[in-house]
Every structure is written in C-alpha cells, then in structure tokens.
Amino acid sequence: MKVLIVLFGLLAWIGCHDESGDVNEQVYETDATWTNMLATDGCSWHFSIASKDSTYSVLPNEASRAKIEKELGKIEDYYSFTPVHLKYSLTGSKSTVQCGWGRTATYDEIKVVEIRKK
Template identity: 25%
Template sequence: MRTLFFLLLVGGLSCRNEKAADQEPSQTEPAFIYANNLASDGCEEFVRLDHGNPSTDVMYKPTVTSLPILQNALRTLPTGTGSLEHPVIIRFRETGNQVSLQCGWGSRPTIGEIEILSIDKR
C-alpha cells in the first residue's frame, strides 16, 4: 500500500512540474501584424513588436496552431498608415524556438516563434 501511495505521489508531483515548465509567462505588447505578401516579394505572415523604431523592432513568426488568430485579425482589423501593416495589441507567449520566415527572392531570415493568445485593435 505504501509503495502504491508513493508512486502516485511522485507521479502527481512530476506532472505538475512539467506543466509549469511548459507555461512561459504571456506578454502583451503593441505590435503590427502583416499579411502574407509572398506574391509581391514580401514575406509570409509575421508580427513586428512596436518599440517606436522599425530598425530596432523585433519580428516573430506565429506557430502553426496560432496562425489562424493572426489571419482572422487581418480580415477584421483596419490597416494603419501603410496599407500592409495593422496596428494591434497582441498577447503572446514565446516558444523559445527560432524558425525560418519565408520571404521573396529566396530570403529566409531566422526569427523567434510565438504562440499568439489574442489580438485586439489598437
């Protein structure tokens, strides 16, 4: 009986530890989202955090599972001053992965990957 109790206790504790390690804290930031513009030598869908200076802003690619959230926001939110960018407030979680962003002319910059949790109008 003690052995069974011990195994259940150890199993329960290890499950909680794994779950906590997988859950990175979410962040909420002002950002711009971009549609897939590969046809016009642009890039596939991506997010650029708005730190006030485009040269220092950080780009991210959404995970495959959170890409529909970005695509839905692109359909429903108005564009900003440029016709390609949509100013938003994005809540996301970094995955820690570096992924390739497909762009025109064969360019494939490596950028961080994020799981998008929500996108709201700015």
C-alpha cells in the same frame, strides 16, 4: 507502519505531480504590428515588436494562423501594417519567412494566446 508512510508518500507525490507541459511557459503581452512588406522587398507576414532600443520580428506557429485570421481577416495583401495587441508565448523553435529578392529570414516562433486589433 512503514507501509502507511510509503502509501501516504506516494499519494502526496501523485497529488503534487502536475501533468501540464506548460508549467514554465511564460506569456508575454505587448503591442505589435502584423506586417507584410514583401511588395517593397521586405519580408512576408510576421509580427514586429518594438522594444526599448530596437524592433524585433517573430513568426506565429501554424496553429496560431487560424486565430490570427479569425481576428484580422484573411491574409491576402502583399503590403500591410495592422497594429495589434498581442499575448504570446515562445515555442523555442525558429521559423523562416519569404523576403524580397528571393531571400528568407529566420525568426523566433511564437504561439499566439490572444490577439486583438487596435
């Protein structure tokens, strides 16, 4: 009888065990601007997201670049503002971007789930 209880317990544990690493991944959805202001001493390609009181910037991870280029086209301009609708999740990492006057900025890194040009 004890063997059956242990066996059923193991089967229940295996059945409830989730292999997905994205269980706690929260997906955010917002309007944003895909921005490059390097030509005016701002920062190169990043997303600007307006919140209630301020605007913050985030950078896509390397895997998201292909998805962005597929929707918005090849990244070649040095000054651009493209309004987009963005679904993303935070990766928990930071990334740096080139800015004017030889400086860099560090922003949170995101994984783009979906992007649509407005």
